[in-house]
Amino acid sequence: MPAWLLMATTLVYLGGCSGMSARDRNTAGGxxxxxxxxxxxxxxxxxxxxxxxxxxxxxxxxxxxxxx
Incomplete structure (x- = not known):
């Protein structure tokens, strides 16, 4: 997988977490x-x-x- 594609995927994934509560983020991280x-x-x-x-x-x- 090209590095740029991995970075773009990571940024999209992290952007999806912006509306999550602290409990939701802790659950996903755990x-x-x-x-x-x-x-x-x-x-x-x-x-x-x-x-x-x-x-x-x-x-x-x-x-x-x-x-x-």
């Missing part, structure tokens, strides 16, 4: 990190990636940056 971790830990297994994304999304959803 799912992304969890999916990557699941893929790494299971050697690229689809079940591991999906499971990691699900767990990461739940954890990200429960994180509250305003909680004291």
């Amino acid at each position: 799912a992304a990190v969890g999916g990557a971790a699941g893929a790494i830990l299971t050697g690229g297994s689809a079940a591991g990636t999906i499971g990691g994304a699900a767990v990461g999304g739940v954890i990200g959803n429960q994180v509250d940056p305003n909680k004291k």
Whole structure:
């Protein structure tokens, strides 16, 4: 994939997050990190990636940056 196409795709993706609430962004970020971790830990297994994304999304959803 050409570098310019990757950069353009990334900018469009990030622009789509502008209307999201903090909880929505945390959920999406948690799912992304969890999916990557699941893929790494299971050697690229689809079940591991999906499971990691699900767990990461739940954890990200429960994180509250305003909680004291």
